[in-house]
Amino acid sequence: MSFGRKERKNFLMALEFRYPEWIPFSVRFHYPLWKKYREKLEELVLRHPIVFPNYEKGEKDFDRVAPRLRAEYYKDDWGCLWHNAQGGMWGQVIESPLSDWKALDTYVPPDPLHKPGFWAYDTYETQNWEEITDKINELREKGFLTVGYGEDLFTRLYWLRGFNNLCVDMCTDNSNLPKLIDLLWDYEKKLIRKWLDIGVDVMHFHTDMATQQGLMISPAKFRQYLKPMFKDLFMTCRNAGTHVYLSGDGRMVDIVDDLIECGVELHDPQLGANTLEEIEKAYKRKMCAWVDINEQMFPFCKPEDIRNMIRETVERLYLPEGGLMIMCWVGGAEVPLENLEAMCKSVEEFCFGK
Numbered sequence: 001m002s003f004g005r006k007e008r009k010n011f012l013m014a015l016e017f018r019y020p021e022w023i024p025f026s027v028r029f030h031y032p033l034w035k036k037y038r039e040k041l042e043e044l045v046l047r048h049p050i051v052f053p054n055y056e057k058g059e060k061d062f063d064r065v066a067p068r069l070r071a072e073y074y075k076d077d078w079g080c081l082w083h084n085a086q087g088g089m090w091g092q093v094i095e096s097p098l099s100d101w102k103a104l105d106t107y108v109p110p111d112p113l114h115k116p117g118f119w120a121y122d123t124y125e126t127q128n129w130e131e132i133t134d135k136i137n138e139l140r141e142k143g144f145l146t147v148g149y150g151e152d153l154f155t156r157l158y159w160l161r162g163f164n165n166l167c168v169d170m171c172t173d174n175s176n177l178p179k180l181i182d183l184l185w186d187y188e189k190k191l192i193r194k195w196l197d198i199g200v201d202v203m204h205f206h207t208d209m210a211t212q213q214g215l216m217i218s219p220a221k222f223r224q225y226l227k228p229m230f231k232d233l234f235m236t237c238r239n240a241g242t243h244v245y246l247s248g249d250g251r252m253v254d255i256v257d258d259l260i261e262c263g264v265e266l267h268d269p270q271l272g273a274n275t276l277e278e279i280e281k282a283y284k285r286k287m288c289a290w291v292d293i294n295e296q297m298f299p300f301c302k303p304e305d306i307r308n309m310i311r312e313t314v315e316r317l318y319l320p321e322g323g324l325m326i327m328c329w330v331g332g333a334e335v336p337l338e339n340l341e342a343m344c345k346s347v348e349e350f351c352f353g354k
Contacts, residue, residue, distance in 0.1 A: 007053070008145035012201065014322040015243055015266055015288045023314065023351035025326040026290075027051050027343050031065045031088030032333035038062045040337060048344040050352070077110040080159045089331060096162040101176045109183055112191035129194065136198050148195030148242075150205035150233065154216075154226055156184055170221045177225065185229045192233060195242075202243045202266075205233070210250025212273045219254050227258055234263030245290075249273070256282040268292045268327055271309060276316045284317055290325040291317065293343075299334035303342035310346040326351055 013020040034041055042060060045052045068074070071087035073094075084091030098104055113129065139146050152159070157180060158166045169177045192203060209216050209226075217225075234244045245266040246259060251273045259267060265288060269279050272294040283289040291313050297305070310326060317324045328343040 008143065008201070011145055011325075012243075014325060015202075017288075017319075017322045019320060020322050023318065023324055023326060024290075025051075025347040025351045026329070027347060028329045029340065030329070030331045031069065032086070033330060033335065033340070034060060034062045035065075035088065036333040037337060041340070044337065044341055044344070047341075048348065050348055051344045078156070078160060079107075093159045096158075096160055096165070098160045098180065099162045099165060101174075104176060104179060107183075109187050112187055113194055133198050136200060140199065145202065146200040147245075148192070148198070148200040148203045150188060150192050150195070150203050150237075153184070153188070153205060153207040153230065153233075154209040155207050157181065160184075167217065170217055170225060181225060181229060185232070188229075188233050189236070192237060196237065196240045200242060202245050203237045204245045204247065206247045208249045210248065210252045210273070212251060214251050215254060216250075219258070222255055223258065227262060230259070230264075231262040238263045238265075249292075251278075253278045253282040256287065260287050266290055266325075270294070271313070272296055276312060280316055283323070285319065285323065288323045288325065289317060290327050292327045292329070295328070295330060298330055298339055299332060299336075301339065303338050306339055306342040307346045307349075310343075310350050314350045 007024070010020045010022060011024045012018075014024050029041060029045075037044075042057065045055050046057060049055075065088050068076075068082075069084060069088050069090070071084045073081065073083050075081050079097035080093045081095035082091045083094050098107060136146050136148075161169065161180060168174075195203060209222070215222065234246075237244050243265050244263050246264045247268050249270055252259075252267070252269065253274055256267070267283070267287060268290040269283065270292040271279075274282075279289055279291065293306070293309050293313065297309075310328075313326065314324070326347055328347070330340065330343075
């Protein structure tokens with residue numbers, strides 16, 4: 001999330017409901033698209049300098065993929081074994097270090113002050129805190145938006161324990177579960193304190209805890225096991241004057257009020273998993289919604305469908321005081337070029353039209 005000076009100001013005005021000049025937006029094309037379309041995609045990007053204001057011709061290595069996204073097996077710094085079946089796309093954890101509770105007694109989590117974790121910068125294996133601090137200071141001095149990464153919450157719990165195991169643990173109120181949560185909680189407190197000491201505008205946390213139908217766990221179990229940790233971490237940021245952005249896929253409308261109580265100011269509800277009506281009811285005037293346009297439809301729909309999705313989102317959720325952002329993040333190589341062009345044209349038309 002990199003923004004120029006004016007973009008930073010407008011982003012924060014929308015987040016804080018202070019009448020932004022335009023609706024902030026983000027259009028991002030991931031590695032499989034660059035590898036497939038190459039110069040054609042670069043030409044598209046160069047045709048839309050408003051959408052990609054910092055892009056310079058020739059800066060993209062079409063064949064480069066971030067280390068954590070290569071098609072291979074690897075262990076992250078928590079000891080979770082990952083497998084990526086397709087380069088450039090997120091893989092999945094196939095071995096969890098705490099699948100057997102006996103391992104918890106001797107398990108040692110990574111030190112966040114020694115090495116950044118999963119949601120670090122692109123050079124995941126080689127990044128260090130000195131480099132991060134220098135980068136944040138450089139961005140701050142130039143007047144750019146600065147973002148810290150609080151990593152994964154519920155997601156990290158099931159990567160460590162295994163998804164089925166964790167669900168059973170919550171259903172049965174396993175006595176080891178609070179110990180696991182405390183382990184992650186302590187790690188996160190150290191991590192966010194480091195970011196807050198460096199000084200950032202926004203803290204970005206991630207947690208995939210919902211499917212297209214609803215939460216992976218009941219709202220009651222969320223409130224029992226996760227909400228205390230969420231509230232402590234998020235309010236620590238808020239009390240330090242730093243905004244809280246929680247990214248989480250799926251249908252999360254059942255706990256939006258809980259997230260607001262915990263201190264979340266910005267969330268990215270997905271169209272498709274949530275209807276516009278549900279997003280309007282749960283978010284409008286309450287929390288800034290960075291609406292994730294229905295990316296599952298990008299390979300199959302027509303350009304006019306994308307335009308209509310963005311138009312309808314703006315018409316339904318726009319307020320002059322703010323509280324709305326638009327997101328078009330595209331991963332798979334199956335999306336046609338004309339649909340990518342439609343995203344750029346549509347955000348130019350409807351986000352600046354306001």
